[in-house]
Amino acid sequence: DSKENNKFEGTWRLFKLAVPLHHDPGKDSSQLSDALLQEIAKVLKFPVASLLPREAFTVVRKSFDARKKLKEPKFVHTVEMDVQKLISLEPRCWDFISRLEPKVGLVEHVHDGKDFGDLASIIHDSKENKEAVLEGGNGHNGFSTELYKKQATRKPKIVVVGSGPSGLFATLVLAELGADVTLIERGQPVEKRGRDIGALVVRRILELESNFCFGEGGAGTWSDGKLVTRIGRNSGSVLAVMRTLVQFGAPKQILIDGKPHLGTDRLVPLLRNFRQHLQDLDVTIKFGTRVDDLVIKDGHVRGVMVSESTDKLCLTSQKVEYDAVILAVGHSARDMYEVLLAHNVELIPKDFAVGLRIEHPQELINSIQYAELASEVCHGRGKIPVADYKVANYIDKVFNEVSDSGVANRSCYSFCMCPGGQVVLTSTSPSEICINGMSFSRRASKWANAAIVVTVSTKDFEALNYYGPLAGVKFQREFEQRAAMMGGGNFIVPVQTVTDFLENKLSVTSVPPSSYRLGVKAANLHQLFPVYITEALKHSLVTFDKELPGFICSEALLHGVETRTSSPIQIPRNIDSYESTSVKGLYPVGEGAGYAGGIVSAAVDGMLAGFAVAKRFNLFHGDV
Ligand code: FAD
Missing domain, CATH: 3.50.50.60 (FAD/NAD(P)-binding domain)
Incomplete structure (x- = not known):
């Protein structure tokens, strides 16, 4: 009937088709490897993978999955299947396709094959x-x-x-x-x-x-x-x-x-x-x-x-x-x-987030994320992408040692992570410092940076006596100016190692190198933000280290200040x-x-x- 025949029109999507790293053919994500064809055959329950016509399948998504609980890292694919093409090229697929139910398991009947093109x-x-x-x-x-x-x-x-x-x-x-x-x-x-x-x-x-x-x-x-x-x-x-x-x-x-x-x-x-x-x-x-x-x-x-x-x-x-x-x-x-x-x-006025930019050696992030596989990253030239991370922490209660109740009910998260990148100056005035991150396509620099930011809202602006529609802008500017003062001018950025930040002491003896080209100066970044932001950052860094062991280390350098995460x-x-x-x-x-x-x-x-x-x-x- 027509409902049944609808199944054979347009495009279906097959999700979560996993190919182990060592079976992946290389950088060209659009290639349909033999191993991927095997995975497709498994989903379709089609007995002979090599009989499936490759022309009927298009890779639309390919992601690297190296989570530690996996036995072996894998590339996970989403593949679109042109049902009409498949059946016209290999009519024996009919029996197998007709038994599949759209939206069940790994298969979803997505749309009628039309799209916007460019x-x-x-x-x-x-x-x-x-x-x-x-x-x-x-x-x-x-x-x-x-x-x-x-x-x-x-x-x-x-x-x-x-x-x-x-x-x-x-x-x-x-x-x-x-x-x-x-x-x-x-x-x-x-x-x-x-x-x-x-x-x-x-x-x-x-x-x-x-x-x-x-x-x-x-x-x-x-x-x-x-x-x-x-x-x-x-x-x-x-x-x-x-x-x-x-x-x-x-x-x-x-x-x-x-x-x-x-x-x-x-x-x-x-x-x-x-x-x-x-x-x-x-x-x-x-x-x-x-x-x-x-x-x-x-x-x-x-x-x-x-x-x-x-x-x-x-x-x-x-x-x-x-x-x-x-x-x-x-x-x-x-x-x-x-x-x-x-x-x-x-x-x-709108909520946004402010904080610091953290920078680690990229090799360290590679080894945290990939363990022994890290050596195969090859500065962005190999199959394995330069490692990134994304972390988030919701702070729902006040910690014992902190009296400022403003710390509770905030989120702290990594933002705009740049693997193989560098920290750059995004100030638009010489009396203010704010920073962000950039990279080149190969992400080949030896550093990994990301903002670690804490949510702020109108009541925080008011606590500093900033009211009205532009209160958030004034709030941003306050910390951008403080950072410029702490750096001592000339666009020098105040920095502190993560370990010293957690201990509230100046990084005097050994400031690790930074990718930031205009110079860094040791400063106690506790003097930058109100205590609720500092405490939220400290608490979250400890949490992030549990997820990414080694994240807290003396080579990790915090840079001040990241304020323009989104519009105020x-x-x-x-x-x-x-x-x-x-x-x-x-x-x-x-x-x-x-x-x-x-x-x-x-x-x-x-x-x-x-x-x-x-x-x-x-x-x-x-x-x-
Ligand atoms: P904008 O890109 O800010 O463009 C606004 C334009 O308006 C500017 O060119 C400005 O010069 C012009 N303008 C302003 N006022 C006037 C005026 N009065 N007269 C004439 N022209 C004016 N986002 C990502 O998704 N991925 C990333 O990797 C990423 N990395 C970033 C790295 C850095 C260093 C920075 C600064 C931002 C990054 N972002 C990234 C954020 C992203 O760039 C912005 O979200 C995006 O550019 C916003 O686009 P927009 O068109 O709204 O505004």
């Missing part, structure tokens, strides 16, 4: 065909099938402020759908930005408008380029972003790897290709240009005031009119938060239209608006906002 070419196709081919598969978080009809009316003039992942993807969608888009970025294009970052790292010159936070590609350009996200790896919108990145030069491997990452060396050329594509679509891109103010009349944004971002006094600010403003400025554009506040745009505010907007709840025509997107955390989620937010704005101007008739 965003740019799909939208481009739709323009050429004068109708959209955007189709949402069952259960996908994406856009439903709708006709796209080009409007004969005037093209809407839209400005996107900020060229981070959210701004770039909003620009891409709108330009592909026919809007007249201007992309304004206070920082420099990647070529010049690279030189500015070089001058910072080598000569201590911090360009206020071109640095690790500001410039083409946004905060994530000189980063580890991790593409992991908590918003659903297999959703249509995440896949559309990932495929678009592949179209602009990312390796196809990112579509399959369990923990995909790019690294700075891949991000820079990718952004150049992205820029070229936008220019081919007639997007006007203005680098070195800062939006200083919004032009708001009768509760409606009418445009922006811009100046050359080298002009600190904004004497040359010019008014430019637009039909809509997409604000994709990230969470370090604190001046833009002030502008929004001055215009009474609704801003809500949210700019409320309407769920469907993405428009600000307080000003018409203003579309706050990405991390700075409090709707994303990380490269992929920011890109997805920008992309969906792009569709919402396109819909508002009748350029797109689908659902977002």
